[in-house]
Amino acid sequence: MRTAPFPILVLLVAPLMASVQAATPADLLKGYSAEARAQQAGFTPSAQRGAAFYARTFGVSAKMPACTSCHTADPAKAGRHVVTDKPIKPLAPAANPERFTDLAKADKWFGRNCKEVVGRDCTAAEKADFVAFVTGGR
Amino acid sequence: MKTPYLFAAFLVLPLAARADKLVIPANAPPAFEAECGACHLAFPPALLDAKGWRRVMTQLDNHYGDNAGLDDKTRQAIETFLVQNAGGDKVSGAPLAKGEPPRLTATPWFKRKHHEVPAKVWQDPKVKSPANCAACHRRAAAGSYREREIVMPDGRRWEEKEDD
Numbered sequence: 413m414r415t416a417p418f419p420i421l422v423l424l425v426a427p428l429m430a431s432v433q434a435a436t437p438a439d440l441l442k443g444y445s446a447e448a449r450a451q452q453a454g455f456t457p458s459a460q461r462g463a464a465f466y467a468r469t470f471g472v473s474a475k476m477p478a479c480t481s482c483h484t485a486d487p488a489k490a491g492r493h494v495v496t497d498k499p500i501k502p503l504a505p506a507a508n509p510e511r512f513t514d515l516a517k518a519d520k521w522f523g524r525n526c527k528e529v530v531g532r533d534c535t536a537a538e539k540a541d542f543v544a545f546v547t548g549g550r
Numbered sequence: 551m552k553t554p555y556l557f558a559a560f561l562v563l564p565l566a567a568r569a570d571k572l573v574i575p576a577n578a579p580p581a582f583e584a585e586c587g588a589c590h591l592a593f594p595p596a597l598l599d600a601k602g603w604r605r606v607m608t609q610l611d612n613h614y615g616d617n618a619g620l621d622d623k624t625r626q627a628i629e630t631f632l633v634q635n636a637g638g639d640k641v642s643g644a645p646l647a648k649g650e651p652p653r654l655t656a657t658p659w660f661k662r663k664h665h666e667v668p669a670k671v672w673q674d675p676k677v678k679s680p681a682n683c684a685a686c687h688r689r690a691a692a693g694s695y696r697e698r699e700i701v702m703p704d705g706r707r708w709e710e711k712e713d714d
Binding site for chain 1: 565584588589590591599611613615616617618619620676677678681685
């Protein structure tokens, strides 16, 4: 009788633990790719397309016309926020292992930065390509 | 008699020391540093009044021209903290452009504190924005704004400026 609450507690806490557990960039790439495939049959992520997207000048924002405005031309290098001058750690997991290990965080930044720089939400395909590029995958 | 003077000094000193310290109150939610501090110094809440903070937090999708959108729960937690620890009338901010929230760099207090700073310093590429406290207040991240710690963009200490 006394032990009964224990399994209930575990059931309640387990999903929380799972959400805190770190994902890997490969997990995120897989997730975005699956999402993209649902919209576009046969999609496979491309680091090359991701590189082109990263280097593209969208010109929507005067101060931040491209990803590179703050993140520099090389995602393995540290950047600086172009308005506030706050240092930005490298995007590439090779240089900054924290990157792309938290889906909610990645989604938050794609959400903000895509609207700002690209002028709209990014598609799942664009996110998959982007992660493929910064992780140095194919 | 020296005693009354000494006594007076003890009364005044804590006030003077406090003016140099702008620490983040300990009850800050973890999201405060994580979210606000991701793009700029997580500003001490005392730098803007409650009305100003509410305006800032109700239009995060247009945060001085930047998208700083947050999920509602996080937004609410940060707003509550900012409002609870907000400053008074002296830090009632003004917007610099139409439609943007009030700026903590446009409060009577901020302007008075910085009125000796020459225009060319604000325009220095290493400063970029008056809200870039750490450009000169090198220990701003630790909440310390003492005059003797100020280093201007040209590398000279603020206290040396009279030698011009």
